[in-house]
Amino acid sequence: MKPDLREALGARILTGDGAMGTYLYQMGFPVGVSYEEFNLLRPELIQDVHRRYYEAGARVIETNTFSANRESLNKYGLDTDVEAIIRAGVLLARAGAGDDAYVVGAVGAIRAGKRRNIRTSELTRSFQQQIHALVDAGVDGLILETFYDLEEIRLALSIARKATNLPVICQFAVEKEAVTQDGHPLAAAFELLRDEGADVVGFNCRSGPNGILRAIDSVEGEIKLPLSVFPNAGIPDYVDGKYMFTASPEYFAESARKFADRGARIIGGCCGTTPEHIAAIAASLHGYVPQSVQGQDAASSQESSVVVISSKEQPQSEPVAAPVQEEEPSIVELVKQRHTVIVELDPPRDLDISKFMAGTAALKAVHADAVTMADNSLAVTRMSNIALASLVQQHVGIRPLVHIACRDRNQIGTQSHMMGLDALGIDHVLAVTGDPARFGDLPDSSSVYDMTSFEMIRMIKQLNSGVAFSGKPLKQKAKFVVGAAFNPNVKHLDKAVTRLERKIESGADYIMTQPVYDKGLIERVAEATKHLSVPVFIGIMPLASGRNAEYLHNEVPGIQLSDEVRERMKGLEGEAGRAEGVRIAEELLETALEHFNGIYLITPFMFYEMTAQLTEYVWSKTGRK
Known part of the structure; x- marks a missing residue:
């Protein structure tokens, strides 16, 4: 018994x-x-x-x-x-x-x-x-x-x-x-x-x-x-x-x-x-x-992949009132001429936008070409990226690039959202599927998925023809530049590229990839996508700690780290982890810059100093002044 x-x-x-x-x-x-x-x-x-x-x-x-x-x-x-x-x-x-x-x-x-x-x-x-x-x-x-x-x-x-x-x-x-x-x-x-x-x-x-x-x-x-x-x-x-x-x-x-x-x-x-x-x-x-665990060092027992940065470490750059001019070339036009950097900065999960705005100002100061904002990534509720995009455009003067997820809005809501963006003069967007709501912070919420990302791209481009989702004519045409997401961290890269070609056929103007942590994979992606008719922005996200590296590798869809990168980050936390994360990202950028004009830097945990430093590194390597 x-x-x-x-x-x-x-x-x-x-x-x-x-x-x-x-x-x-x-x-x-x-x-x-x-x-x-x-x-x-x-x-x-x-x-x-x-x-x-x-x-x-x-x-x-x-x-x-x-x-x-x-x-x-x-x-x-x-x-x-x-x-x-x-x-x-x-x-x-x-x-x-x-x-x-x-x-x-x-x-x-x-x-x-x-x-x-x-x-x-x-x-x-x-x-x-x-x-x-x-x-x-x-x-x-x-x-x-x-x-x-x-x-x-x-x-x-x-x-x-x-x-x-x-x-x-x-x-x-x-x-x-x-x-x-x-x-x-x-x-x-x-x-x-x-x-x-x-x-x-x-x-x-x-x-x-x-x-x-x-x-x-x-x-x-x-x-x-x-x-x-x-x-x-x-x-x-x-x-x-x-x-x-x-x-x-x-x-x-x-x-x-x-x-x-x-x-x-x-x-x-x-x-x-x-x-x-x-x-x-x-x-x-x-x-x-x-x-x-009682004998552990107090700091190690409280280690976390999210390291809080104190206010004294935050750049005190003041926002510069310099609205984006209508005649500024699009991201697609820029990347055809020179290396171009897009930096992702997640909207806050609370009502305080001071750090977010400081981050966009810091990125503006190092001449990033655009700041991109996710749409409640990982199904966690964050501040509206359309509101932040408008503030960034008005008060900082850097181009906003807004993600639009299929998860949160049906066709009515999506068209309404796009019409609002057009009215605000925000014309760069990225169409994504979106992480399932049931695994976010409001698990009883519905995942809409009224459209696939393919259909969303087609319907947004339809607005550029002056035609509503319903097929009825609009009084004017929109001017959206629509991006599509691409995950190269897969077993069969050729199949992923075939899927990507369908997004381009649907009307995608450019591609943004999930972060890549392997130089060889960067080269394979370049070879596999060189025939595409649209530019590819290769994703690079600096790691913040060893724990962060293991979390991304094991738990986040679409991200795979090489054994070498995981070994280098193992056991590193705090400033040491972030410093090594930047070094690894710089090494990846050296390879990326040889093959891609488009660079997509993803900021971890609002450590925008890291992506600002990497933006400057890109300019130092490409000779842009």
Whole structure:
């Protein structure tokens, strides 16, 4: 007979299982259906998924009941089947796992940090039904997961504690910061949950291993409970209508040891993870004795890929009132004549634009040709790039280049957006697909994807003909110069170039690539794209730290670092990391300048001093005064 879960956690580290929903999606089952209903419709499938995770080494198996509550199932007309779905879910988990595994009843957040229209009384009724059904079906414990707000998880925990003395795991979904979405410091939240009966606390979803490691490191004080972690497999990409995750099983194996060192006693996976990820975790932790982190240097224990720069380090350049003149040649015309530099600067995530404006002024001072602004990159809410573009154009006098994502607007919103840009005299844009909303800071938001990037390019160019998206004539023609994105960090470069040719056929005027970290790849991209009829701006993003390098390589879609670059950045943080990152970027630029007139510099974490320095480096190498 296996020991109680609490007793087991005091003796060893347990491997958790991986994703259910995204794994079913990868197996070909579409989104927009209730995967929990599969407990009744496809029981053999659900049991097989549990079996695969168990055979991979998981000894904490979650029931397929995350959204098995009245509120969530009501939209599928299944609100009367809640208890039947839960009973079946527990039986299937038991049948798929061995006797030495712990079957824990999965209970997901209902409000998910956003749905404030649900009354507390309705939440209480839904949680009570779900938790009581799980306990009655004979689970070994409960896991309250993907909660954004302390208020909601406390409600669920209170109901659980009244229903049973079984172990309860409480997990937040956070994005690197040491606070819950409703503003409570994690240290205080964990302490409160412990006092109210939680046996394990931790994190799952929303972030990959890097983000959860940073969240753990940001918690002040000691976490006086066992820790559980179930990270996503990095940030998902959306390619040809499908979600794809990038973090490899090998990366999860490395991350598992880091989690163990920080006190994690249950380590599994969330969205995008598969039995292969879980097998890698189990193998990595086999016979592993975690090291105490209490002896670490204080600075190293708080290391992060985002290094905050103090105000005294920021250039104090004052914005110069010099509006862009209408007769200034376009980026496409400039790059045909000489080397041309576009620099990306992300809009702020808060209401303070002072650092952003200082950054654009610094880039203006070193004669960057344009500042480009992403459109809520990684599905994280940022200030409107159209508003910032207008301010930059008016008050700094540098050309703005605005990204337009397919994710956030339908055809009506996109045309309206483009018409507003035209009215402001902002005519350079980049059409991108956009990262899926469900993995950003507002996961309940809809990813629109009313158009593909190909269709968006065509429709924007249609405005240049004086024709609306609907086909109706407009009273004048727009003058948009439209760019397309290109990811060269792929296994089959020739196929990626074929896809790129389709974007050019759709009307793209220029190309901007994802960052490249390999000189050989720069040369291969130059060779593979030399026949194209439009200019290519090769992407170079200086690395800020060793941790930043590993995060980009393992978790961010479309970015691959060479082994040499990763080795050079290994262990470097702070100024040392940024200095080495600039040196690596300069070496890459030497090769890039031999093959491309277009240079696209991407600023990491608002360290615009780095891209300003690299802009000056380009001019020093090309002789521009």
